[in-house]
Amino acid sequence: MARIIAVVNQKGGVGKTTTAVNLTAALTAVGKKVLLCDFDPQANATSGLGIEKKQVKHSSYDILISDIKAEDCIVHTKFGDVLPSTAALAGAGIELIEVQKREYSLKRALETISNQYDYIFIDSPPSLELLTLNALCAADSILIPVQCEYYALEGLSDLMTTLRAVKRKLNPKLEIFGVILTMYDGRTNFSNQVAEEVRRHFPGKVYASVIPRNVRLAEAPSHGLPVTAYDRSSKGSRAYLSVAEEILRKNP
Numbered sequence: 001m002a003r004i005i006a007v008v009n010q011k012g013g014v015g016k017t018t019t020a021v022n023l024t025a026a027l028t029a030v031g032k033k034v035l036l037c038d039f040d041p042q043a044n045a046t047s048g049l050g051i052e053k054k055q056v057k058h059s060s061y062d063i064l065i066s067d068i069k070a071e072d073c074i075v076h077t078k079f080g081d082v083l084p085s086t087a088a089l090a091g092a093g094i095e096l097i098e099v100q101k102r103e104y105s106l107k108r109a110l111e112t113i114s115n116q117y118d119y120i121f122i123d124s125p126p127s128l129e130l131l132t133l134n135a136l137c138a139a140d141s142i143l144i145p146v147q148c149e150y151y152a153l154e155g156l157s158d159l160m161t162t163l164r165a166v167k168r169k170l171n172p173k174l175e176i177f178g179v180i181l182t183m184y185d186g187r188t189n190f191s192n193q194v195a196e197e198v199r200r201h202f203p204g205k206v207y208a209s210v211i212p213r214n215v216r217l218a219e220a221p222s223h224g225l226p227v228t229a230y231d232r233s234s235k236g237s238r239a240y241l242s243v244a245e246e247i248l249r250k251n252p
Helices: 016-029 045-049 060-065 087-095 100-111 131-136 148-168 189-201 215-223 237-249
Strands: 003-007 035-037 076-077 080-083 119-123 141-147 174-181
Touching: 003 131, 016 035, 016 045, 016 080, 016 141, 016 174, 016 215, 016 237, 035 045, 045 215, 045 237, 060 087, 060 100, 060 189, 100 131, 119 174, 131 148, 141 148, 148 189, 174 189, 174 237, 215 237
Parallel strands: 003 119, 003 141, 035 080, 035 119, 141 174
Antiparallel strands: 076 080
């Protein structure tokens, strides 16, 4: 049975998609069976693993609205399996309004395939809406990317309030899988201060490996590649490979 991990943060631009894409690729490369569920209408995780959005036949929208089985939507890539997204997903929140227990729509879909994978990562939108709520209800744990800047700490407070509410009312088994520091610049005192503050708030949950600001990380998506394939020797690639090793040590 898969460990289902929602990659979440209500703040945008913190590295959620980059983290989901590169951990999928890194864990696949060491022989794990991994599915990346793109649950963001921007579909950047879909294109980030080399899938042409315009050629997607069935997507995460269809498993919510059209009763199409999740297994019929999956696209296989050499970097891992992908349940792709399209812009149509943006309208799913409205279309689900009259659906009973609509918060569990994604959970019901993923339950049919979870026994085929070791890990399922859900790339969620950067806001609290029905799609994000579906991701939190489908997951057994969350992975939180935190950008090393001041406003990231404010966003974390909001996220923890949301997490406690979801855990109390909708998904009592939800826990924090880990916290990953992104866009880290070790040359600045401020990055170090934010890192220390995050570690203080989440003792034992913050990965030792941090994700640096790295040009190769920014370039890789435009080539439809994870950074581990685009430039394996880059700092960004080595950082995500190191996080993957930490994950495997804690969750073999």
